[in-house]
Amino acid sequence: MSTAEDNVVDLETKKNHAAPPDVRKVKPPVDPDTLDHLKMKDGEFWRYMYDVDKATFLDYKWQMKNSLYKLDKLFDSLEGVAPKEFLDDAAEGFRRAPMAVRVTPYLLSLINWEDPWNDPIRTQFIPVASSMVLDHPMLKLDSLHEQEDAPVPGLTHRYPDKALFLPLNTCPVYCRFCTRSYAIGIDTETVEKVQLKVDPERWEQAFEYIASRPELEDIVISGGDAYNLAAKHILNLGTRLLEMDNIKRIRFASKGPAVMPMKILTDDAWLDALSRVNDLGRKLHKHVCLHTHFNTANEITDITRQAMNVLFERGITVRNQSVLQTGVNDNKHDMTRLVKRLGEVNVHAYYVYQHDMVSGVEDLRTSLQTNLDIEKWVRGSLAGFNTPTFVVDAPGGGGKRVAHGYEYYNRETGVSVYTAPSVKPGQFFTYFDPLHSLSEDMQARWQDPVEQRIMVDEALSAAQQGPR
Numbered sequence: 363m364s365t366a367e368d369n370v371v372d373l374e375t376k377k378n379h380a381a382p383p384d385v386r387k388v389k390p391p392v393d394p395d396t397l398d399h400l401k402m403k404d405g406e407f408w409r410y411m412y413d414v415d416k417a418t419f420l421d422y423k424w425q426m427k428n429s430l431y432k433l434d435k436l437f438d439s440l441e442g443v444a445p446k447e448f449l450d451d452a453a454e455g456f457r458r459a460p461m462a463v464r465v466t467p468y469l470l471s472l473i474n475w476e477d478p479w480n481d482p483i484r485t486q487f488i489p490v491a492s493s494m495v496l497d498h499p500m501l502k503l504d505s506l507h508e509q510e511d512a513p514v515p516g517l518t519h520r521y522p523d524k525a526l527f528l529p530l531n532t533c534p535v536y537c538r539f540c541t542r543s544y545a546i547g548i549d550t551e552t553v554e555k556v557q558l559k560v561d562p563e564r565w566e567q568a569f570e571y572i573a574s575r576p577e578l579e580d581i582v583i584s585g586g587d588a589y590n591l592a593a594k595h596i597l598n599l600g601t602r603l604l605e606m607d608n609i610k611r612i613r614f615a616s617k618g619p620a621v622m623p624m625k626i627l628t629d630d631a632w633l634d635a636l637s638r639v640n641d642l643g644r645k646l647h648k649h650v651c652l653h654t655h656f657n658t659a660n661e662i663t664d665i666t667r668q669a670m671n672v673l674f675e676r677g678i679t680v681r682n683q684s685v686l687q688t689g690v691n692d693n694k695h696d697m698t699r700l701v702k703r704l705g706e707v708n709v710h711a712y713y714v715y716q717h718d719m720v721s722g723v724e725d726l727r728t729s730l731q732t733n734l735d736i737e738k739w740v741r742g743s744l745a746g747f748n749t750p751t752f753v754v755d756a757p758g759g760g761g762k763r764v765a766h767g768y769e770y771y772n773r774e775t776g777v778s779v780y781t782a783p784s785v786k787p788g789q790f791f792t793y794f795d796p797l798h799s800l801s802e803d804m805q806a807r808w809q810d811p812v813e814q815r816i817m818v819d820e821a822l823s824a825a826q827q828g829p830r
């Protein structure tokens with residue numbers, strides 16, 4: 363079989379037609395930087411912040427107990443580690459942030475505290491006032507309308523064949539950019555209370571609905587986060603769903619592997635429950651997987667590798683969904699490094715999401731153009747099955763659309779328009795680039811409600827005229 367590559371003939375090679383091909387001339391040696399994804403942090407990298415031995419650091423209970431969500435505790439542990447100006451900046455950030463904060467020692471120990479402002483892990487979890495910018499005027503909480511597509515509480519049935527089940531609303535960490543800030547971790551006091559309220563009674567309503575809809579084949583068990591479900595609940599939820607005739611595939615969604623991989627190494631009950639569900643799935647010829655959420659290669663260490671190896675040995679498929687974020691992974695180098703490192707630990711890069719329109723985290727969003735540019739670079743740099751699909755979760759409930767599949771995109775106003783014929787036929791969905799990615803004139807224009815209408819109408823009517 364001939365490939366495109368075979369047809370690229372190097373002049374050197376052509377000259378020596380009869381001689382055996384010299385492979386070094388066809389492909390020059392790679393720059394060692396391109397193999398950076400292989401160099402994961404190992405050893406006791408946490409020691410500079412936590413003077414504990416390996417067994418303690420790997421103990422998931424220790425990680426949970428020492429996770430920080432109160433400002434003063436966080437500051438105590440950063441005293442002398444982070445610059446004073448940073449602590450002041452973060453204190454103000456905490457006061458203004460819409461989302462609760464919670465972060466594990468594992469993550470804290472991976473942050474570069476010499477320059478925390480530019481660290482991709484800090485950026486995701488610890489708000490700073492200095493980076494906060496104005497929300498786009500078109501932005502709403504629950505921009506995905508998950509509540510509107512919910513036939514019973516905590517079950518979103520948007521696509522015909524699949525549903526999103528939210529059995530709990532707590533997570534091992536809280537991400538600044540969470541789309542479910544309408545439900546997740548409202549404040550630290552309630553978080554502790556709600557955590558106990560994992561409610562198997564409420565789940566029954568969801569099971570009943572799922573069983574009553576023959577078109578439903580695929581259930582995403584999200585949250586919150588499946589890491590926070592007790593082993594018996596993992597087993598119960600998984601078994602109940604797999605035993606339904608209509609259900610063919612289930613996925614547990616958890617940020618856990620990215621923020622506390624040690625749980626897989628030390629919480630035997632939880633791992634065994636997941637394995638048992640996976641084994642049951644195999645027996646019933648139904649697919650069980652774990653969907654996780656790494657956003658930067660810095661989150662993937664040798665501990666992650668050990669944890670992912672355990673899952674791999676047990677035959678548990680792990681897929682990853684990332685969110686494109688400014689300062690985290692919004693350039694071709696960082697995104698490629700992430701995707702390659704995922705491959706290295708046998709995690710399939712499934713999606714990269716355009717950042718949803720969530721209030722209070724405008725600094726994290728990028729323009730759609732950034733997404734398109736990075737996708738072009740990533741595709742082709744590794745195996746196709748390890749290459750994520752870059753998507754926009756169309757605000758207003760259109761569901762996920764391939765980012766470059768827009769009907770119209772005005773790069774000046776920053777308005778893009780999508781359609782989703784199999785999900786919401788006849789409807790148009792708009793996404794808005796963040797103001798900070800637009801010209802100053804355009805930013806001013808967005809402050810005027812009349813101009814807002816004109817810009818949205820322009821995009822919609824252009825989209826209605828059909829393909830560009």
Ligand SMILES: *Cc1c(COP(=O)(O)O)cnc(C)c1O
Nearest residue numbers: 518519520521524525526582762
């Ligand atoms: C993302 C999502 C799913 C799963 O979609 P896939 O493209 O199959 O990963 C299901 N329901 C809702 C509401 C979702 O947002």
Ligand code: SF4
Nearest residue numbers: 533536537540586617
């Ligand atoms: S882990 Fe997921 S659901 Fe939980 S806060 Fe982060 S983004 Fe939100």
